[in-house]
Amino acid sequence: MATERIENISDADLDWLAFQYAANELPGAEVDAFDRLLATDERACAALARAVTLSQAVVAAESVPARISGVVHRAVAVRASDSRRFSRGLLAATTVACGLLFVGWLSVRAPREESVVPDSAATVASLWVAGADEDAADEVAVPDAATNELVEEDPVPGWLMAALSEQQQAMEDEEIISD
Amino acid sequence: MQRLNSDCGRAKDTRSGWQLIELTTHSEGPICRQDRDRFKHFGSHQVEYTKLDAGQLDPAAVEELYAQYAAELRAFLTGVLRSADWAAEALQSTFMKAAEAGHTAQRDTIKGWLFRVAYNEAMLLRRKQEVDQRATRKVAWQRNLDHEPVDSGLLRAEVVERVRRGLDVLPADQRLVVRLRIYEEKTFAEIARELGIPLGTVVTRMRAALQKLSRELGAE
Numbered sequence: 001m002a003t004e005r006i007e008n009i010s011d012a013d014l015d016w017l018a019f020q021y022a023a024n025e026l027p028g029a030e031v032d033a034f035d036r037l038l039a040t041d042e043r044a045c046a047a048l049a050r051a052v053t054l055s056q057a058v059v060a061a062e063s064v065p066a067r068i069s070g071v072v073h074r075a076v077a078v079r080a081s082d083s084r085r086f087s088r089g090l091l092a093a094t095t096v097a098c099g100l101l102f103v104g105w106l107s108v109r110a111p112r113e114e115s116v117v118p119d120s121a122a123t124v125a126s127l128w129v130a131g132a133d134e135d136a137a138d139e140v141a142v143p144d145a146a147t148n149e150l151v152e153e154d155p156v157p158g159w160l161m162a163a164l165s166e167q168q169q170a171m172e173d174e175e176i177i178s179d
Numbered sequence: 180m181q182r183l184n185s186d187c188g189r190a191k192d193t194r195s196g197w198q199l200i201e202l203t204t205h206s207e208g209p210i211c212r213q214d215r216d217r218f219k220h221f222g223s224h225q226v227e228y229t230k231l232d233a234g235q236l237d238p239a240a241v242e243e244l245y246a247q248y249a250a251e252l253r254a255f256l257t258g259v260l261r262s263a264d265w266a267a268e269a270l271q272s273t274f275m276k277a278a279e280a281g282h283t284a285q286r287d288t289i290k291g292w293l294f295r296v297a298y299n300e301a302m303l304l305r306r307k308q309e310v311d312q313r314a315t316r317k318v319a320w321q322r323n324l325d326h327e328p329v330d331s332g333l334l335r336a337e338v339v340e341r342v343r344r345g346l347d348v349l350p351a352d353q354r355l356v357v358r359l360r361i362y363e364e365k366t367f368a369e370i371a372r373e374l375g376i377p378l379g380t381v382v383t384r385m386r387a388a389l390q391k392l393s394r395e396l397g398a399e
Contacts, residue, residue, distance in 0.1 A: 015393055016386055022258045023360065024317060025367060038259065039298050042291035049255040054389070054396055055320035055361050056254070057342035062362040 011043070018047035022055060236281040244281065245274055248290060250335075252297050259301045261317055265308070269300040276300070320361065338396065345395030353388040356381055 009017070020026045021034045037044045236244075252273060256266035276296045284292035346354055359370045367385070371378040 012390060016389065018258070019389055022320065035259075039295070039302075042294050045255050045291075045294040045298065046251065048258040049251045050393065050396070052254040052258040052320055053250075053338065054342065054392055057339045057396070058346065058357060058361045058392070059320055060339045061343040061346055062358055 011047070014043060014047045015050060018044065018051040019055070022048060022051045236278055238278065241274060241278045241281065244277055244289065244293070248293055249274075252293060255294065256297055256301055257320075259298065260304060265301075265304050269297060269304050272300040272303075273297040341395050342392055345392040349388050349391060353384045353391075356384040357388045357392075360385055 017026075017030075017034065021031065026034065034044065038048065249270060253266055253270050256269045256273075257263060260266050260269065273293060273296050277293065281289070281292075346357065349357065355374075356370060359365045359373070360367065365373070367378055367381045371381045374381070
């Protein structure tokens with residue numbers, strides 16, 4: 001590129017040429033031409049100064065967000081790591097707690113199941129009535145022993161009476177057969 | 180190398196007609212002057228006795244020039260020399276020349292005169308260093324900021340903020356090219372390959388972005 005031609009170019013073109021020079025994007029011959037121009041042309045010198053200043057400012061502007069986002073990324077990574085660690089801990093604790101609750105429930109539940117296994121229809125009926133009485137003890141007034149209000153207030157359900165009568169019938173049938 | 184500082188102290192010496200210029204000692208190194216007898220050490224400071232004559236610029240005038248043009252000259256010298264240290268050295272030599280011979284320049288052409296002196300000092304340094312710039316040529320900007328804070332005076336925070344605003348309003352494709360070329364120092368050819376677009380498109384985007392950023396920078 002001839003010096004004479006460069007001297008006639010616009011400021012915008014000179015800025016672009018100066019940036020290419022600063023960025024080391026010019027071919028060798030054009031670098032020499034621009035070097036020679038710098039020796040004599042104030043506009044070219046000023047354009048090069050602008051190109052360097054602008055590029056330095058871009059680096060600075062891009063560096064700061066990069067550093068900040070780097071910190072944010074690291075913070076997010078730390079938080080994510082903490083979160084994963086916390087989740088794993090929570091899961092383990094929940095599992096242990098559930099296990100303990102289950103064991104506790106079993107230990108409380110087991111004797112009851114043994115005690116409520118009925119051996120006859122009469123036992124089932126009596127347990128039903130007794131259970132109903134226990135559950136409602138706080139809310140229901142104590143019935144008068146002289147009357148039959150308890151049965152009326154806590155009747156044995158029909159399905160239970162039907163089951164009992166069927167069971168009773170079956171037992172009677174078995175006795176007839178065995179006789 | 181001692182650097183001429185814009186806030187260098189001055190005092191009249193007892194010897195009539197001599198001006199004492201205090202040079203702040205920034206770093207160790209040889210004095211970049213031939214006349215070493217003019218320099219004397221006082222503790223951590225180094226002072227230079229210069230005789231004022233009709234041909235010399237008043238130190239206050241040199242300071243004024245420094246305040247006005249040093250940043251631009253430093254950027255120019257960095258662009259020529261690709262080294263912040265060399266640029267600083269050439270800048271110091273430039274203002275020493277300005278103190279000695281600045282009176283020969285016209286006031287309205289002093290900037291061009293300073294650029295020419297700076298360029299000559301840069302060429303002198305190149306020859307002294309005997310380094311082939313072609314062989315080691317690199318971009319002019321990256322290394323200079325590595326050890327300099329943004330608001331150090333070499334690059335004003337205001338300038339950075341203006342450019343940041345300009346970057347924020349650039350189209351995404353232009354901003355990406357700017358970032359890849361300037362911040363990541365990839366060549367246009369590398370960017371074209373990486374983005375899978377023609378080289379001409381990369382150059383066009385870069386040029387358009389630079390024009391917008393230059394307008395933002397020049398809007399002060």
